[in-house]
Amino acid sequence: MRYSSQVKPISYLKSHGAKMLEKLARQREPVVITQNGKAKAVIQDVASYEETQDTLALLKILALGNQEIEAGQVKPVAEVVARLRATTR
Structure with a gap:
């Protein structure tokens, strides 16, 4: 996806x-929002934002x-497995 196709003025x-x-x-x-011809913000849906944060x-x-x-x-x-087994007993 090219962000240049998703550019909108404020x-x-x-x-x-x-x-x-x-x-x-x-x-x-996502959509790039411009103000006075310059990129100022990117907006995206919540599900995509959450996926990005998880990643x-x-x-x-x-x-x-x-x-x-x-x-x-x-x-x-x-050694790690042995310690885990010891703590679960």
């Missing part, structure tokens, strides 16, 4: 707000895990 948002929200929910494509959270967890691996902060799987 005046369009003001006069067609409800129509835009309906289209956002249906098509799930970012997972990527952050992976990045933190990679940092721990590089720092040598790892334990053998057998």
Whole structure:
């Protein structure tokens, strides 16, 4: 998807707000809002926003895990499993 096809001036948002929200929910494509010819904001439907936030959270967890691996902060799987089994008894 090309964002250039989803660019609207702020005046369009003001006069067609409800129509835009309906289209956002249906098509799930973000819209770039311009003011005085310059991009000022991006709006998107809530479901897409939540998916983006979930994806970012997972990527952050992976990045933190990679940092721990590089720092040598790892334990053998057998040791971790043994500790988990010991705490559930």
